[in-house]
Amino acid sequence: MTDEIDDELWDDDEDTQKDKYLTFHLAAEDYGLDIACITEIIGIQKITVVPNMPPFIKGVINLRGKVVPIMDIRCRFEIEEREYDDRTCIIIADIKGTAVGLIVDQVNEVIDIPEERIEPPPESGGKSYSRYISGMGKVENKVKILLDINTLLFDEDIDQLDENNSKR
Amino acid sequence: MADQNNNEQLEIIHEFINETRDIINDLEPTIIGMEEMTGQDLTDDDKETLNGVFRLFHSVKGGAGFLNFGQLVQCTHTAENLLDQLRNGELALSAEHVDLLCQSCDFTKEALDYIEEYGDDSGITEAANNLMARFKTAASDPAEPTPTTSPRSDELIIDLETPVQQLISAEDRQKFVYENSTIIKRIETNLINDNKKTAPKAMAKAVLTDITLFHENCHFLAFSELDKLTGIIMLVLEKSNNHKNILQRALNFIRELIEVFQESLDNILQYGIGHVYGLKMYIELFNNLLPPDAQIEVHTPPARLGEILIKEGIVKNEDIEQALSSQGRPIGEILVDKGLASREQVNKAVNFQKKLRPLTGKSAGCSKVPKRQEIRVDLEKLDNLINLIGEIVIAENMVIHSPDLHNLELDNFNKAAGHLSKIVRELQEMAMIIRMLPISGLFRRMMRLVRDLSRKSGKKVELQLEGEDTEVDKTVIEKITDPLVHLIRNSIDHGIGTPEERAAAGKPESGILRLEARHEEGEVQITISDDGRGMDRKRLIAKAMDKGLIEGDGSQLSDDEALQLIFKPGFSTAEQITDISGRGVGMDVVRKNLEDIKGRVEVASKLGVGTTITLHIPLTLAIIDGMLIRVGGCRYIIPILSIRESFKPDPSAITITPDGQELVRVRNNLLPVLRLHKIHNIEPDSRRFEDGILIILESREDNICLFVDELLGQQQTVIKSLSQYIGRQGEVSGVSGCTILSDGEVCLILDVQALVE
Numbered sequence: 001m002t003d004e005i006d007d008e009l010w011d012d013d014e015d016t017q018k019d020k021y022l023t024f025h026l027a028a029e030d031y032g033l034d035i036a037c038i039t040e041i042i043g044i045q046k047i048t049v050v051p052n053m054p055p056f057i058k059g060v061i062n063l064r065g066k067v068v069p070i071m072d073i074r075c076r077f078e079i080e081e082r083e084y085d086d087r088t089c090i091i092i093a094d095i096k097g098t099a100v101g102l103i104v105d106q107v108n109e110v111i112d113i114p115e116e117r118i119e120p121p122p123e124s125g126g127k128s129y130s131r132y133i134s135g136m137g138k139v140e141n142k143v144k145i146l147l148d149i150n151t152l153l154f155d156e157d158i159d160q161l162d163e164n165n166s167k168r
Numbered sequence: 169m170a171d172q173n174n175n176e177q178l179e180i181i182h183e184f185i186n187e188t189r190d191i192i193n194d195l196e197p198t199i200i201g202m203e204e205m206t207g208q209d210l211t212d213d214d215k216e217t218l219n220g221v222f223r224l225f226h227s228v229k230g231g232a233g234f235l236n237f238g239q240l241v242q243c244t245h246t247a248e249n250l251l252d253q254l255r256n257g258e259l260a261l262s263a264e265h266v267d268l269l270c271q272s273c274d275f276t277k278e279a280l281d282y283i284e285e286y287g288d289d290s291g292i293t294e295a296a297n298n299l300m301a302r303f304k305t306a307a308s309d310p311a312e313p314t315p316t317t318s319p320r321s322d323e324l325i326i327d328l329e330t331p332v333q334q335l336i337s338a339e340d341r342q343k344f345v346y347e348n349s350t351i352i353k354r355i356e357t358n359l360i361n362d363n364k365k366t367a368p369k370a371m372a373k374a375v376l377t378d379i380t381l382f383h384e385n386c387h388f389l390a391f392s393e394l395d396k397l398t399g400i401i402m403l404v405l406e407k408s409n410n411h412k413n414i415l416q417r418a419l420n421f422i423r424e425l426i427e428v429f430q431e432s433l434d435n436i437l438q439y440g441i442g443h444v445y446g447l448k449m450y451i452e453l454f455n456n457l458l459p460p461d462a463q464i465e466v467h468t469p470p471a472r473l474g475e476i477l478i479k480e481g482i483v484k485n486e487d488i489e490q491a492l493s494s495q496g497r498p499i500g501e502i503l504v505d506k507g508l509a510s511r512e513q514v515n516k517a518v519n520f521q522k523k524l525r526p527l528t529g530k531s532a533g534c535s536k537v538p539k540r541q542e543i544r545v546d547l548e549k550l551d552n553l554i555n556l557i558g559e560i561v562i563a564e565n566m567v568i569h570s571p572d573l574h575n576l577e578l579d580n581f582n583k584a585a586g587h588l589s590k591i592v593r594e595l596q597e598m599a600m601i602i603r604m605l606p607i608s609g610l611f612r613r614m615m616r617l618v619r620d621l622s623r624k625s626g627k628k629v630e631l632q633l634e635g636e637d638t639e640v641d642k643t644v645i646e647k648i649t650d651p652l653v654h655l656i657r658n659s660i661d662h663g664i665g666t667p668e669e670r671a672a673a674g675k676p677e678s679g680i681l682r683l684e685a686r687h688e689e690g691e692v693q694i695t696i697s698d699d700g701r702g703m704d705r706k707r708l709i710a711k712a713m714d715k716g717l718i719e720g721d722g723s724q725l726s727d728d729e730a731l732q733l734i735f736k737p738g739f740s741t742a743e744q745i746t747d748i749s750g751r752g753v754g755m756d757v758v759r760k761n762l763e764d765i766k767g768r769v770e771v772a773s774k775l776g777v778g779t780t781i782t783l784h785i786p787l788t789l790a791i792i793d794g795m796l797i798r799v800g801g802c803r804y805i806i807p808i809l810s811i812r813e814s815f816k817p818d819p820s821a822i823t824i825t826p827d828g829q830e831l832v833r834v835r836n837n838l839l840p841v842l843r844l845h846k847i848h849n850i851e852p853d854s855r856r857f858e859d860g861i862l863i864i865l866e867s868r869e870d871n872i873c874l875f876v877d878e879l880l881g882q883q884q885t886v887i888k889s890l891s892q893y894i895g896r897q898g899e900v901s902g903v904s905g906c907t908i909l910s911d912g913e914v915c916l917i918l919d920v921q922a923l924v925e
Contacts, residue, residue, distance in 0.1 A: 048906070048914040049802065050890065051848045052898045060890060062908045065559040069891045098893050153893070 019112050021137065023144055024091065024104040027079045031104075032113065032137055032144040037093045041107055044088040061090070061101060068092065070101040076132075076152065093149055100153055111144075113137035118146065181287065184231045185280050186544060192273050192280075195224050197612045199269045200619050206261050215255060221269070222251045223388070228276060230384050237288065239296040240279050246303040247272045268302060270616070275299050344389055345437045351382045352429045359423045372415045375422060376405040382429075393444040394432055397425075400454045407458055414457050421453060547642075550602060557599040558886055558908070564592045565910040600791065601639070607685045607694075608636035610645050614656055614683060621660045628667055628678035629660055635685040640692050644785055647765045648694065651758040655696045655781055656681065658755070663700030663779050673776065675699065691767075692787060697780035703773040705730045715739060731771050735759045763921075766792065766809070794885035794907070794917065797863070798878045800850040803915050805885050805907055810920035812864040812871065814879060817857045832862060832873050839864065841873045842923060847902060853877045867924040874923065887917065 021032035022041075047059040047070050056075035060067050070090060074081055082105075090101040121133040134148035198221055205214045225244045232240035247269060253259040275295060282292050355378045358371065383398035401422060408414040432444050444450070568585045611633050622629040664670075664679030671677055684695040709722035712733045722730070733739060737756040759769050767785040786792065794805035821833045822841070830841040841862065845852035854860060854877070862873045885907045894900060904919035 046913055048916065049848075049850075050894055050900055050916065051903065052900055053894065054897055057894065057897050060894065060906065060914045062562075062912050062914045065555045065562070065908065067888050067891055067906055067908075067914055069893045069897075098891065100891075100893050154896070 019114050020110055021113050021144065021146060022091065022110050023108040024089070025106040025108060026073055026077075026104050030108065030142065030144045031073075032111070032146045033091065033093070033149060034134075034146075035110060037095055037149050038091055039094045039099070040092045042090050042092065042101075043086070044084045044090060044103070058103065063092065063099070063101075066099060068099045068101050070103060071153070072103040073152075074103070074105075093153070095149065095153060102152075111139060113139060113144065113146070178287075181235055181283065184235055185284055188228050188231060188276065188280055191224050191228055192276055193609060193612060195221060196270070196273055197615045198224075199266060199273065200615050202261065202269070203263060203266045203619070206263055206266070210255075210257065210261070218251055218255045222248060222255065225251065225272075227384075227388060230387075234380060234384075237279070237283060239290070239292055240276065240283075243272055243275055243279070243296055243299055246300055250303060268299075270619075271299060271302070340389070341436060344385060345433045348382055348385055349430070349433055351378050351385075352426060352433070354378055355422065356426045359419060359426075369412070369415065371419060372405050375419065376402065379405065379422075391432075391436065393447050394429070397444055397447060397450055400451050401425075404454045404457050418454065418457055421450075421457075425450065554599045554602070557595050561592055561596055562908060562910060562912050564588060566912060569911075603642050604639035605642050605645060606637045607640050607645065607692075610649060610652065611636050611683055611685070613649075614652065617653060617656055618660065618681060621657060625660060626666060627660060627664050629664055630678050630680050632680060632682045633684075634682070638685040638687060638692060640685075640785065641787065644692070644765055644787075647761060648767075648783065648785060651761045651769075651783065652694070652696070654755075654758050655783075656683075659696060659698040659700065659779065663698040663702075665701055687787075692785045694783040694785065695780060696783075697778060699778040702775040702777050702779055703731060703734070704775050708733050712736065712739065731773060734771065735769070766807070792885050792887060792917075793882065795863075795882050796880040796909075796915070797844075797876045798880055799844045799848070799876050800852045802848065802850050803880065803909065803913075804844070804876075805883075805915055805917040806863065806865070806874075807917070807920065808882060810865050810867060812866045814861055814863040817862045819856075819858055822857060834864065834873075837871070839871050839873045841875055843875045844918075845875075847923075865920045865924065867921045870924050872924050885917065890916075 017034075017036045020035045022035050022038055023030050023032045025031075042063070045061055047061055049059040050057070050069075053059070056071050056073075058070045058072050058075075060069050062068075072081070084103070087106045088103060089107045090103055091107065092099055092101050094100075117138045118135040119138065121130045121135055123130070132147055132152045133145055135146045137144040137146050198217060202214075202217060202221070205217075210218070225247045229241055229244035229248065232244060250259070250265060250268065254261050254265065259265070275292075278295060279292055355375055358374050358378075379398050379401050383395065383402055386394040386398060401418070404418050405415070408418065428444060428446070428450070568589065573581070615631055615633075618629055618631045659681055660679075664681065665673070667677040670679060680699045682695070682697045684693075684697075686693055705727055708730050709718070709725065712718045713722060717733065717736045717739060718725070725733075734755045735758075739755065755769075762769050762783060762785070765785060767783060770782040770784065771779070772782075773779040793808040795808055795811055797804050797806060815834075817832055823831045823833070823838070825831065830843075831838045832841050833839075843852075843855075844850070845855075852860070857875065860875055860877050861879055862875055863879075865872050865874055887905045888907060889905050890900060890903070902919050902922045903916045904922075905917045906914050907917060909915045
C-alpha cells in the first residue's frame, strides 16, 4: 500500500522535476545534476576522515544523525584541490536510499534544460571522465556538463547496491 | 473501493497471522506442560490447563474461520475435538496426544508462513490431511469438522450468577471494554454517516465484520448475554444477505442497539457483569427477521445453580428465593447451611454447572506467563524515533553549550536548560529500553527443543527456567537464538547421560538442564548448566591431538586451557555423529556468534558433576561504554571493555627490535606498541612516548599497546554504522563503526580485534 503511494508521489515529482537541473561551478566549468536525486544542499562542515578510502572520499559528516559519506568532485575528476571556503557546498544526493554528499566549489541555480537541447557526451578514447557525463546541455550560448550521478557515485553497476540493500 | 477492501483484508490477515503466532508461542509450553499429566487422573488444575489449550486453539479456529482458511479450521477443530475428549475423560492423555498437539502447532506455524506468502492456505492440504489422519487414529470418535466460525456459541450456556468474570482480571476487563467500545463506535459511525449512500448489503458486510469481532471478544471472555445477542445479529446479517429490506431493518435495529451495547460495556467496566437489559426482547426481534427455517429457539438458560437444584428436585423454589435474599455467599453454601441440601448434592450441581461452561475466562492454565500489554510497531519507525532522540541530545548540547551564551548571566535560562537536560536524559533512557524484550519468548521456544531432543535421544531431561523476565535488546535475542540451540543440543547429547548411565553414577534418572538469565555488571548473563557427565580433560586433549588441533601431548595445558579446546574449529567430542549434534561446527560457531555481538562465552565443567556455560552479552548492541581518545586533530572511541589499563610510559621500558617493532615492558610482559597516528596517517601532537599515553588493549588472549596523544574521558556511545557507500569504496580496517559526539561531529569507533590482529 505504501509502495503505491510512494509510486504516485514519485510520478508527481517526475513530472515537475523533469528536465530540471541543479547547476554548480567547479574549477572553470559549469556542471548540472538532475534534481530528482538531490535532497538538499548544505554548507561545508567538519568532515571526519575515514582511513583506507580512495582519495576522492573525504570522509563522513553528521547530517542530523545520519552518517553521510562525502565525495570531493574535484578529486573525482582529478582536478587540483583547493581550500574550502564559504561558497563551498555539499550537495546531498540520495540514490536508492543511500545518501552521499558531493563537495562542489559553488552552487548556482536550478534551470530547465529541455531534452532537445541536450547533446550526447563527447566520444573520447582511453581513460576518460566522459563516462560520468550524461550529456551536454546548451543554455543560451553556454554549455553545462550534465553528470550521470549513478556512474559518478558508483562507477560499477548500481544493481549491486540494490542487492546489498535487499539483503539487509 | 475494491482495492481498499483488499488492503483491509490483507491487514486483517496480517494481524491474524501475528496474533496466531503469539498464541502458538503461548501454546507450546502449555502443551509440553501437559506431558506431566499423562498416565494419571486429571486434577482440576490439569483440566484448567486443558481448557486453556482448548481456548487458544479455539481462538485460532475462530480467526481462521472468519478469514476462510479451511485447512487451518479443520486442523484446529480436530485438535479441539481431541482436547474435548481428553477433558471429558473419554480418552486418557498420552504422550502421543501431546506429540499430536505439538504437531498441530507446527502445522499451524507452517500454515501461517504459507498464508503470509500466498494469502490463502489451499496449498497445504496434504499436510493438513496427514495431520488429520493422525488425529483421527488418536481420537476414538472423531467428529466431522464443521467449518463454522464458532460452532459452540449456540450450545454454550454460561450462568451469570457465579461470576465467571471473576477469573478475568480487572486489567483484561478494561482492555476488553476499551477494545469493544472502539468497535461499537466504529459500527455507529458506519451506520450513521453512510446510511443513505451505501447499499444495505455493503453496509451489512462492514457491520458484520465488526459485530463478529465483538462477538468473538464477548465469547472469549464469556459475557454470555452479549455473546448471544451478537451471535444472533451475526446470524441475521449472514442469512439475510439477499433480502434488502430485512437487512435494512436489521441495520436499523443495530443502530438502536448501539446504546444498549455501550451500556452493557459500562456495566462490565464497573461491575464486571455484562448484563443486557431486555436481552430476550432484542433476541426475539432479530429472530423474527430470520427466515422461519433458520430461526433459533429462544430460551432462558437453566444454568443458575438454584435452578439446577430445583430441577433436580433437591430444593424447592421458595427455599432458593429465601436463600437468594440473604445471599452474600455462594448459594450452594447457604443451602447447605440451612440443611436444605446436602453438601454432596450441591457439589454435584456445582460440577454440573461447571460442565455447562467449559469455556471460562482466563484460567491458571494459560496465565503462567504474565500478559504484557503491547502494540506492534514497525521496527523502522522505532529506529527512526531512537535516531531522532539521539538528535535531540545533540541539539540540546549545542543549545546549552552555545558559544553565544558564554559569559552571560542567565539564571532563568540555566534553570530551564537544566530542566530540559533532565527530560532529554530521561527520553534517552526510554529510547534505550524501548527495544528491550523479555527473554521469556526465547526460553519458551527452548522448552519445545528440550522436549523433542530428550524424546529423540531417549534421555530424561528436566528443563528449569529462571529469570525469564530479564529484558534484552531485540537484536541480541535474535543473535543468541542459534548459539543457545547449539548449547542445549550439546548438553542433552553429550552432557546428560541415559537414565541407566545416570543411575549407575548415583544420579537421579532425569537430568536437570537449567537455563538462567540475569542482569549483572551492566551485561546480561545467560547460563546453561546441566548435571551431566562433565567434560573429561583427558578425552578433550586426546580428541584435540587426534584432530591435530594441538601440538605435543597436551600435558602442558591447564584445565582451563583444555576446556577452551572445545572452541577450536573442527572440534567435536561425540563418538558418533548424531543428528542432534556432533558435526564439529558447534562451539566455535557459538563463540563467533557471541563475538559478533560483543559478548563472550565462558565454560566451566567438572567431570561427573556437570557443565556450566555462561554467555556474557552486552545489554544492547546499540550502545557501548566508550573511551574517547585523541590523536592530533582526530578523536576516536575505544570500547571500554577492551581497555585493560592505560599508563604514561617510561622511555626506558621501550625496546625496539631490529625490524623496527617497538615493544613496551609492562610488569613482566613485553607488549607490541601500535602507533595510531601511523595507522591512520594523522599528524600527532608528539611522537615521543613520554608526551602521550599508552593504552593496553585486550582481545581474546592477545594484548597490544596503543599509543595516542590524550584520553578525553569515558562516555556512552551510540553505535552507528558507517555508510554502506563507504564499505563499497574500500575495506575500512580497524574501525567497527562510528558515533556522533555531543558537538555533532562524527567519531570513529576502533575495532580492537582488528587492531590486535
